[in-house]
Amino acid sequence: MCAQVLKFRQAKERAPAPATGTILQSTADSNGRGDQADTATLQFWIGASGKRYIHTVHSLIDCPEVPHVNYLLIRKEDCGFQTVLAAGHTTNRATSLNLAEIRRLGATLGANEVHVHMLAGDDKQAKVIEHDLRASQLQSSIPTSSPSQH
Numbered sequence: 113m114c115a116q117v118l119k120f121r122q123a124k125e126r127a128p129a130p131a132t133g134t135i136l137q138s139t140a141d142s143n144g145r146g147d148q149a150d151t152a153t154l155q156f157w158i159g160a161s162g163k164r165y166i167h168t169v170h171s172l173i174d175c176p177e178v179p180h181v182n183y184l185l186i187r188k189e190d191c192g193f194q195t196v197l198a199a200g201h202t203t204n205r206a207t208s209l210n211l212a213e214i215r216r217l218g219a220t221l222g223a224n225e226v227h228v229h230m231l232a233g234d235d236k237q238a239k240v241i242e243h244d245l246r247a248s249q250l251q252s253s254i255p256t257s258s259p260s261q262h
Contacts (some may be wrong), residue, residue: 117146147183157184167227169174172218175226177207182232182241185223197221199245201238242259 153169167184170176185198198221202210214226232238 128206133234154197157227157245158248159241161244163244165229165245167229168229170226170228172215172226175214175228177211178228178230179207179210179214179215180232180235180238181210182238182245184227184229184245185218185221185250186220186222186225186227187205188225192226195225196249199242199249201232201235201242203235203237212228 145249155165155167155169158164158166165182172185180200180202182199184196187195187197187198189195196216200217202213202214217223218226229241232241
């Protein structure tokens with residue numbers, strides 16, 4: 113059985129039938145999974161700064177070779193619940209080496225999806241995006257404190 117815990121604000125801001133990550137905030141841009149050859153599935157992930165980053169969703173096995181990109185490694189459950197396992201960016205000039213590194217790390221962590229963000233202008237901007245998404249991960253994993261019962 114899968115369950116999702118949403119904060120009220122997140123639930124209000126959700127588009128119809130979006131997926132929500134367990135660590136990073138996300139909103140889905142498409143309904144369900146179509147034939148990936150015909151239609152790309154897109155998903156927005158929100159960094160700690162509040163900036164939205166659009167990602168193309170691929171299975172770990174079907175991910176194409178990628179140039180300099182940011183990526184999230186995701187474990188997606190059958191019910192649609194997502195866990196972000198890692199955030200990173202590629203650094204090799206060879207697209208096949210970038211893909212090999214993503215697949216190796218994804219397989220090691222148990223990921224079954226790769227979410228790829230291709231809009232970073234350069235390596236410096238890719239690092240900023242990576243850190244923004246990681247900071248969001250830290251914010252989301254810190255439990256909210258409840259009033260003390262003294």
